[in-house]
Amino acid sequence: MAHDDSPAAAAPHRRVELDSAEALRLLGSVSLGRIVFTRHALPTVRPVNHILDGGDIVIRTHETAALTSHAQGNSGPGVVVAYEADAIDPETHLGWSVVVTGYARLVTDPGELARYERMLRPWVEQSMDRAVRIRPDLVTGVLLTTDGRPDTA
Structure with a gap:
C-alpha cells in the first residue's frame, strides 16, 4: 500500500455544520454556483453566476432556458430548486459547501430587472434578458476543516 504524503492526509478532517447566517455569508463571498431543478421529471444541474440581494439569490438567464419556462409558468410560490456553491481546495480538501433549497420565481418588475442587469454580468457570451x-x-452548510475553525474569506 502506498503512503500518502499529500496535505489532505496530514491531519484528520472534520465536518462542522454551519448556521444559516454563516452559510449565506459564505455563499455571498463567491460568484459562481450550481442551480438544480427538474426538467422532464429529471434533475438538471447548471453552473451559473449569482449575487445575494437581501437574502435572496439572483441569477440571470435567457428567454429560452428551461429554468425560465418553469419559473415563468408557475403561479404559486415558485418552482422548487436547490442552489449549491462551495470553495473547496482540490489538494487539501478543506473549505466549505452551502446548499439552499427554496422557490425560484422570474423577476417581472422592469425596474428590478434593470437593476439586476447592472449588478450581475453574465459569465457566458449569451444574451441574458x-x-x-x-x-x-x-x-x-458545512465547513471541511482540520481544527473546527473557519479558514475562509
Missing part, C-alpha cells in the same frame, strides 16, 4: 430570484427556505 431574464432574472430569477430564489427565496431560501432551507439553508445548510
